[in-house]
Amino acid sequence: MDPSEKVGNELYQNLGKLFYAIAIADRKVKIKEVEKLRQDVRKYWLDVDAIEDEFGSDAAYQIEIVFDWLNKEENEGGYYFDEFKDFYREHPSKFDSTIKQLIWRTANDIADSYAGKNKSELVVLGKLKLC
Numbered sequence: 073m074d075p076s077e078k079v080g081n082e083l084y085q086n087l088g089k090l091f092y093a094i095a096i097a098d099r100k101v102k103i104k105e106v107e108k109l110r111q112d113v114r115k116y117w118l119d120v121d122a123i124e125d126e127f128g129s130d131a132a133y134q135i136e137i138v139f140d141w142l143n144k145e146e147n148e149g150g151y152y153f154d155e156f157k158d159f160y161r162e163h164p165s166k167f168d169s170t171i172k173q174l175i176w177r178t179a180n181d182i183a184d185s186y187a188g189k190n191k192s193e194l195v196v197l198g199k200l201k202l203c
């Protein structure tokens with residue numbers, strides 16, 4: 073795996089962390105949030121680039137893999153938001169306007185998926201907007 077593919081995989085892994093942080097903001101990941109994440113990965117993220125993971129799958133599936141792993145472990149979301157933010161600051165070239173729009177769309181879709189956005193989710197979305 074060349075260095076750009078490695079960073080590409082890390083991008084998707086960090087997006088999984090970010091989207092988990094949004095879903096867990098209210099302390100419980102809802103089934104509708106998971107379903108919306110999966111829909112958005114298939115609808116938007118699979119066509120972003122041709123990067124594959126070490127198993128030959130589209131690297132965008134790393135978003136779901138990381139999200140599912142964190143959800144299974146029931147981890148605190150704030151830490152993972154900060155990890156995403158650190159990655160964002162270390163690799164600004166990976167975040168062109170298209171990627172930023174997809175991030176915002178997916179983040180909003182997750183937050184809206186279960187009874188609209190609540191205060192906790194709005195706080196995380198506000199922090200995302202400030203990145």
